[in-house]
Amino acid sequence: MDSSLRDLYQEIILDHSRHPRHFGPLATANHMAEGHNPLCGDRVKVYLKVDAKDRIEDVSFEGRGCAISVASASLMTDMLKGRSVAEAERLMGGFLNLVKGEDAAELESDDRETLEVMAGVSAFPMRVKCATLAWHAMKAALDDEGAARTE
Amino acid sequence: MNADPKLTPAYDVAALRRDFPILSREVHGRPLVYLDNAASAQKPIQVLDAMARFTTSEYANVHRGVHYLSGAATERYEEARRRVQRFLNAEHEEEIIYTKGCTEAINLVAQSYLAPLIQPGDEIVLSVMEHHSNIVPWHFLRERQGAVLKWVDVSDLGELDPADVARSITPKTKLVAITHMSNVLGTKTALKEIVRIAHEKGVPVLADGCQGAVHGTVDVRALDVDFYALTGHKLYGPTGIGILYAKRAHLKTMRPYQGGGEMIREVTRANVTYADAPMRFEAGTPPIVQTVGLAAALDYLDFVGRDAATAHEDALAKLATQRLKELNGVRIIGEAKGKGPLISFEAIGIHAHDLATILDREGVAVRGGHHCAQVLMERFNVPGTARASFALYNTVAEVDALVSAVQVARKVFG
Numbered sequence: 007m008d009s010s011l012r013d014l015y016q017e018i019i020l021d022h023s024r025h026p027r028h029f030g031p032l033a034t035a036n037h038m039a040e041g042h043n044p045l046c047g048d049r050v051k052v053y054l055k056v057d058a059k060d061r062i063e064d065v066s067f068e069g070r071g072c073a074i075s076v077a078s079a080s081l082m083t084d085m086l087k088g089r090s091v092a093e094a095e096r097l098m099g100g101f102l103n104l105v106k107g108e109d110a111a112e113l114e115s116d117d118r119e120t121l122e123v124m125a126g127v128s129a130f131p132m133r134v135k136c137a138t139l140a141w142h143a144m145k146a147a148l149d150d151e152g153a154a155r156t157e
Numbered sequence: 158m159n160a161d162p163k164l165t166p167a168y169d170v171a172a173l174r175r176d177f178p179i180l181s182r183e184v185h186g187r188p189l190v191y192l193d194n195a196a197s198a199q200k201p202i203q204v205l206d207a208m209a210r211f212t213t214s215e216y217a218n219v220h221r222g223v224h225y226l227s228g229a230a231t232e233r234y235e236e237a238r239r240r241v242q243r244f245l246n247a248e249h250e251e252e253i254i255y256t257k258g259c260t261e262a263i264n265l266v267a268q269s270y271l272a273p274l275i276q277p278g279d280e281i282v283l284s285v286m287e288h289h290s291n292i293v294p295w296h297f298l299r300e301r302q303g304a305v306l307k308w309v310d311v312s313d314l315g316e317l318d319p320a321d322v323a324r325s326i327t328p329k330t331k332l333v334a335i336t337h338m339s340n341v342l343g344t345k346t347a348l349k350e351i352v353r354i355a356h357e358k359g360v361p362v363l364a365d366g367c368q369g370a371v372h373g374t375v376d377v378r379a380l381d382v383d384f385y386a387l388t389g390h391k392l393y394g395p396t397g398i399g400i401l402y403a404k405r406a407h408l409k410t411m412r413p414y415q416g417g418g419e420m421i422r423e424v425t426r427a428n429v430t431y432a433d434a435p436m437r438f439e440a441g442t443p444p445i446v447q448t449v450g451l452a453a454a455l456d457y458l459d460f461v462g463r464d465a466a467t468a469h470e471d472a473l474a475k476l477a478t479q480r481l482k483e484l485n486g487v488r489i490i491g492e493a494k495g496k497g498p499l500i501s502f503e504a505i506g507i508h509a510h511d512l513a514t515i516l517d518r519e520g521v522a523v524r525g526g527h528h529c530a531q532v533l534m535e536r537f538n539v540p541g542t543a544r545a546s547f548a549l550y551n552t553v554a555e556v557d558a559l560v561s562a563v564q565v566a567r568k569v570f571g
């Protein structure tokens with residue numbers, strides 16, 4: 007088997023895709039947006055509860071898609087809980103760099119380590135959109151745009 | 158019929174493969190196994206050469222100049238039309254209209270033939286297995302003119318019962334638009350029977366022949382179909398060329414499609430009159446070189462033998478179906494009797510895109526996704542499928558490669 011395939015479908019990614027964390031709607035959410043990739047039909051809804059101090063108190067997602075998009079969404083929700091909105095946006099910037107194979111200097115080293123499992127996507131340009139869908143939805147939710155799309 | 162292509166000594170697939178230079182390349186360090194033929198087929202050297210020879214020795218614009226080359230190019234352009242006429246067994250030359258593809262051919266019928274006839278509440282009958290290009294042009298008429306789309310379902314095997322078409326036709330039906338062969342399920346429809354039923358009720362039929370024209374012979378006169386649309390690039394020809402066959406009886410009432418050069422008789426400040434078919438529907442400089450390429454592709458198909466090619470492809474698809482079914486957790490979507498040589502399948506627990514990515518790294522090119530058939534995906538309640546589709550140059554070894562690549566995917570996903 008191709009070694010880039012092993013990098014892409016690491017055990018931890020498969021685990022997130024089979025058992026997504028924070029899966030399902032969030033009744034207390036005050037921000038929500040849907041991400042849609044019309045090319046492959048992947049859909050993900052991201053729910054956020056942001057408190058008065060701009061802190062992400064709770065987060066969840068639901069939707070369906072390939073292993074990469076589900077794992078990425080699951081991993082993202084795992085990381086966002088308890089972070090400030092500004093931190094969430096910095097994480098997203100770093101993540102986008104990481105999956106494009108670029109330097110992600112803005113990430114703290116432990117965040118970088120966590121997100122590094124998705125870095126294998128950079129060898130699959132056609133699949134980068136799958137990995138970034140949930141993050142774009144998260145950003146659209148924070149910006150109250152309602153929807154995000156990657157094509 | 159041969160169950161195993163290895164038992165077809167007369168069909169020399171190794172020799173045919175040498176006509177397709179791209180088939181000898183590698184992807185990701187492995188020999189290319191090209192099984193995305195239903196999306197687009199590769200081109201034989203004969204087609205590429207014909208276009209190059211024409212471009213380097215006889216090329217000019219058509220129907221315009223009095224000079225030598227213009228005449229020569231026009232002759233080749235019209236000769237290609239007669240070649241297509243023979244391919245479809247159309248009665249008249251002017252029934253063959255050049256378009257840029259199947260999509261444009263169907264849009265042409267929607268705009269030039271059907272739009273002027275549609276009153277609010279008028280109905281268009283179509284099946285749930287249509288490609289978006291045989292759905293969206295009718296949605297335009299729904300949005301703009303109040304047409305109603307009536308959907309004919311298929312069975313769980315993907316079979317379409319002509320009686321269901323009959324039941325969907327009412328006095329308000331203005332057209333039946335149906336595929337000749339599904340690009341997802343592989344189902345071949347009983348087109349002749351459907352046309353007979355529709356005509357009994359005075360309703361014309363458009364067939365989307367994009368796949369049907371590739372896998373079997375098409376005789377528009379025997380079918381008695383009113384419109385037949387096809388695309389060149391799936392027939393081993395170039396992109397940018399398609400065909401609309403339109404029965405002569407309809408040509409007179411069809412209004413022009415696009416306006417521009419070539420499609421007029423006379424233009425004044427106050428008025429315009431139009432050329433007769435087919436030029437009436439071919440505004441602007443057409444894809445001249447591509448018509449020559451398409452004619453060469455049809456010659457190539459005849460050289461291979463259409464029945465021999467179809468038998469070979471069917472045998473490969475049958476073998477692949479059997480082998481895939483032997484794997485655990487693979488589900489085939491579309492098992493209509495007499496289906497064409499393409500296989501949509503799901504590996505349970507693996508999304509179509511993950512499957513297509515893994516197959517790709519093994520050198521196997523398949524399509525993963527909704528195949529421009531979202532209505533059908535909804536009908537079968539799947540987000541997408543992987544699809545392996547066979548062409549005249551595929552081999553038994555490539556079926557093996559497909560099956561072992563699917564096994565790799567199963568291993569990755571444990």
Ligand SMILES: Cc1ncc(COP(=O)(O)O)c(C=O)c1O
Nearest residue numbers: 258259260288290340365367388
């Ligand atoms: C059944 C069917 N109809 C229509 C089309 C559209 O053909 P084109 O994109 O060449 O216009 C395709 C090809 O994608 C097809 O498979």
